[in-house]
Amino acid sequence: MKLPEPAPDWRNVLSRNPGKLPSLLISREARECVEKVNLDYLHWEKAKYLNVPASISPEELWCLVKLSRMPNIKSIPLLDTQRRSFGYWLPDPVLKELHFIDQNAGGSILVDNPELSSEARERYLISSLMEEAIASSQIEGAAIPRKVAKEMLREGRPPKNKAEKMILNNYHTIRKIKSFLGQPLSMEILHALHRSLTEGTLDDPSAAGRFRTGKDSILVVDESDGQTLHVPPLARNLPQRMEKFLAFANDKGTEPFMHPVVRAILLHFWLAYEHPYVDGNGRTARAVFYWYMLTHNYWLFEYLSVSRIILKSVRQYGRAYLYAEHEDRDATYFLVYHLKAIHLALEELHHYLARKQKEMQKATTLLRKIPDLNYRQLALLQHALKHPDAAYTIESHKNSHNIVRATARADLFALVERGYLTRGKQGRRYYFRAVSDIAEKLN
DSSP, X not given: OOOOOOOOOHHHHHHHOGGGHHHHHTOHHHHHHHHXXXXXXXXXXXXXXXXXXXXXXXXXXXXXXXXXHGGGOEEEEEEOTTSOEEEEOOOHHHHHHHHHHHHHSSSHHHHTOTTSOHHHHHHHHHHHHHHHHHHHHHHTTOOOOHHHHHHHHHHTOOOOSHHHHHHHHHHHHHHHGGGGTTSOOOHHHHHHHHHHHHTTTSSSGGGTTSOOOTTOOOOEEOTTTOOEEEOOOOGGGHHHHHHHHHHHHTOOSOSSOOOHHHHHHHHHHHHHHHOOSSSOHHHHHHHHHHHHHXXXXXXXXXXXXXXXXXXXXXXXXXXXHHHHHHSTTBTHHHHHHHHHHHHHHHHHHHHHHHHHHHHHXXXXXXXXXXXXXXXXXXXXXXXXXXXXXXXXXXXXXXXXHTOOHHHHHHHHHHHHHTTSEEEEEETTEEEEEEOTTHHHHHO
């Protein structure tokens, strides 16, 4: 990843032809071009390629874009290393996304869905937590196939390497976040999250749960050519800077109102900018984001894997950071990117619900045929129909449904007795697989 191309200085553009500005400001064509740029909040790197009238140069368009943005920028307490404020703007497309999230992330989508049982919600919650843990770790370099990682979490087996340990730590941390709800974010909680995320994965184990020091040389670089992308603030300034971060996270209404989703995203950006730890800053930033969203009653975020969306567009994720830092400290770039990721995660949930409704209808039909099976057993059999070679264990069934071991064992042994599963053993562990004619037996 490269540093963004520097945008033209709008002041220089304006000074070269000051007489042209009044005509551009009243031009309908120019106004429409500016609206196009702000619709997706484009950076100069992309804005310069827009089709514009011949009478407007790309540089002049950028001048107009900056003049439209600057009066709307609101400062936040985050300062760069030269003590200049970061800020953000809420253009109409951002307000539209915030409205969409408010409508869809409060939880009614699940409560009001009669097709989705409490057991189905619990199963989806566990799956979503696993997806978030895997994706958040993969963003930070955990090189492991998703299927292998999910099997590890479901089966409860110990991690075999650093990548698996990162994912297991992430999974445990995400589940732990709820224990901090209702408490102000503190240094102790922040360090506890970081320690939980990085335990057993750092070259220096003592770096878990503490801020970096002057002895820790931390730079964000492009791995392809070593170009420096980000120089974090000096370690000696971190205690004071992180106090400001905590004050921002624990706003009690003394500042002008800021939409909770906006504040959560800015906290994500802020912590990553500070880079207060030797490693694990991205994972910690995303954990703080989830903590804030759940603290402010966006409880559907328990069921969303925003990191899975970010992983699919990790380059744009990185560019959003760089644009915000290098284009006049305008965090709107990161805000716009993150809101789109949330939107896509919510759409994934909608698609899941539509699919689940169809599956529940099939399950209802099955229940009429074999009424003495519970929902967990039906869910396993439906999975086995789609994945006839899949293997199941007591531990994986337990983790998938968040039930005790005895209940998981009873479920699986009952399916063996009914002739739907076979049972084998490796060492001390039982493995269960669907019988070869499972489809015929169920039909």
